[in-house]
Amino acid sequence: MTFNEFKFHKDLLKGVKIAGFREPSPIQKMVVPIIKKGEDLVGQAHTGTGKTAAFGLPLMDKIAKKEIERALVITPTRELATQVSDELYHLGRFCGIRTITVYGGVGYGRQIALINKGVQVVVATPGRLKDLYKKGKIDSFNPEIVVLDEADEMLDMGFLEEIKEIFEYIPQNRQTLLFSATMPEPIKELANEILTDPQFVSVVGDDDSTTNNTIEQSYYVIEEAQRDEAIVKLLETEKTNKCIIFCRMKREVDRLTEHLKAMGFNAEGLHGDLEQMDRDRIVKSYRRGESKIMVATDVASRGLDVKNVSHVFNFHIPFDPQSYVHRIGRTGRAGKAGKAITLVSTTEFKELQRIQKEVGADMKLETIHLDGSSNSTIDFISLEADVRAVTIDENAAEFIDSMEDMDYHEFVERVVSLLLQDEKSNSNLLGYDQNTVNMMLNEYQSEQKVARKNNRKKKRR
Numbered sequence: 001m002t003f004n005e006f007k008f009h010k011d012l013l014k015g016v017k018i019a020g021f022r023e024p025s026p027i028q029k030m031v032v033p034i035i036k037k038g039e040d041l042v043g044q045a046h047t048g049t050g051k052t053a054a055f056g057l058p059l060m061d062k063i064a065k066k067e068i069e070r071a072l073v074i075t076p077t078r079e080l081a082t083q084v085s086d087e088l089y090h091l092g093r094f095c096g097i098r099t100i101t102v103y104g105g106v107g108y109g110r111q112i113a114l115i116n117k118g119v120q121v122v123v124a125t126p127g128r129l130k131d132l133y134k135k136g137k138i139d140s141f142n143p144e145i146v147v148l149d150e151a152d153e154m155l156d157m158g159f160l161e162e163i164k165e166i167f168e169y170i171p172q173n174r175q176t177l178l179f180s181a182t183m184p185e186p187i188k189e190l191a192n193e194i195l196t197d198p199q200f201v202s203v204v205g206d207d208d209s210t211t212n213n214t215i216e217q218s219y220y221v222i223e224e225a226q227r228d229e230a231i232v233k234l235l236e237t238e239k240t241n242k243c244i245i246f247c248r249m250k251r252e253v254d255r256l257t258e259h260l261k262a263m264g265f266n267a268e269g270l271h272g273d274l275e276q277m278d279r280d281r282i283v284k285s286y287r288r289g290e291s292k293i294m295v296a297t298d299v300a301s302r303g304l305d306v307k308n309v310s311h312v313f314n315f316h317i318p319f320d321p322q323s324y325v326h327r328i329g330r331t332g333r334a335g336k337a338g339k340a341i342t343l344v345s346t347t348e349f350k351e352l353q354r355i356q357k358e359v360g361a362d363m364k365l366e367t368i369h370l371d372g373s374s375n376s377t378i379d380f381i382s383l384e385a386d387v388r389a390v391t392i393d394e395n396a397a398e399f400i401d402s403m404e405d406m407d408y409h410e411f412v413e414r415v416v417s418l419l420l421q422d423e424k425s426n427s428n429l430l431g432y433d434q435n436t437v438n439m440m441l442n443e444y445q446s447e448q449k450v451a452r453k454n455n456r457k458k459k460r461r
Contacts, residue, residue: 006032008057009064011094016057019091025050026203032058035177040198042191043179049203051179055147056088062145063120064095072143073123074163076153078103078276079283083305084149085123097121104128105276112137126154126162133169142171151180151187156322160186167194181329182322215332218364219342220431221349230343230430231315232263233368242286243311245295246327248319256315257295267293298323309333314342317351321358349440365437368430
């Protein structure tokens with residue numbers, strides 16, 4: 001199938017050709033005919049599957065053919081609003097379609113003036129758009145098509161009430177399109193509230209309802225103090241193109257960014273406390289490949305659409321399963337393979353199990369082999385203390401008797417050498433091995449059984 005089969009306006013097809021689009025993606029094949037018919041739509045697809053063109057092309061086709069005059073696209077973040085606006089501009093430039101990006105952190109004047117002059121497509125964030133409508137600054141802007149993009153991210157960021165309020169200002173005789181990577185219950189309720197008899201489309205496979213199967217997922221179980229050493233070693237050994245390292249806190253982004261720069265890595269930090277000018281500069285530098293490593297918080301990276309991100313590193317495990325889905329969705333985009341690596345401390349291991357269960361993620365345990373170690377790295381003092389403190393096993397004497405054919409002194413030397421080899425092996429490995437993790441997993445499962453048993457007892461009471 002080609003884009004010509006959609007019978008788009010000839011000037012729009014010119015923009016499609018220059019953009020390098022060869023054939024429609026699965027989401028585009030499914031939703032374009034529905035949008036062209038004027039029906040409401042709920043579309044579920046992972047980020048990076050071509051959603052912007054899926055709604056943008058038929059939307060602009062209607063404008064180019066004078067079927068509608070205006071359209072509104074609502075996105076969760078400034079970065080995503082800018083990206084969507086840029087893509088729509090480049091696709092529709094030969095049609096003379098004017099697009100504006102509306103977000104907070106800058107003055108109202110220019111945005112209001114351009115909207116009231118008759119700009120055809122407005123791409124906006126919820127906060128600024130609500131303010132403009134509430135203050136009566138854009139009463140003349142009545143879009144015939146409204147797109148709610150990345151709806152689940154808006155839910156995560158607490159924008160649901162703003163969205164509902166915005167729709168009170170928009171005319172009822174509109175076509176409404178809602179796109180989301182996941183479909184939590186509040187998003188389903190929102191869809192029922194703002195859409196009319198929508199068509200439902202999903203390009204998410206039955207066996208992959210939440211995570212992208214083009215992404216290889218792995219994890220390392222480490223001590224808390226080993227995070228910096230682990231991320232540096234991974235950056236040195238993984239064949240990364242561009243990568244994103246996710247941290248939980250802004251201060252951790254700043255600290256880790258400075259640490260990586262000191263280690264010689266080309267890294268930039270992104271979080272919500274930065275000025276808009278600095279945010280734009282960092283994102284543009286990263287997109288152009290001038291910086292290869294982005295250290296970011298979840299909020300700062302929402303909707304960040306950058307091509308050729310080969311790796312996502314979770315420096316800290318996210319607070320909730322949906323954040324994990326959004327994080328790893330920055331890689332493996334547009335059908336390309338990607339890799340997501342999570343660092344987990346021993347205290348976070350239970351949280352990892354919950355995420356794996358809820359999102360259906362197939363994560364592989366890995367260990368990091370460090371550079372060769374010599375005997376000087378072995379802590380003989382600790383080893384001696386361990387030997388003196390160990391409780392003698394009742395089977396030890398029987399084992400010694402079974403080795404009576406060996407000289408006693410040689411036997412002791414061999415046993416000590418075995419201990420030292422194990423010590424060297426452990427000192428040369430970063431991350432717990434499968435046997436240790438299996439023991440942790442068994443402990444976790446035992447705790448879960450006890451918890452379920454206690455819950456059943458409470459219910460019977």
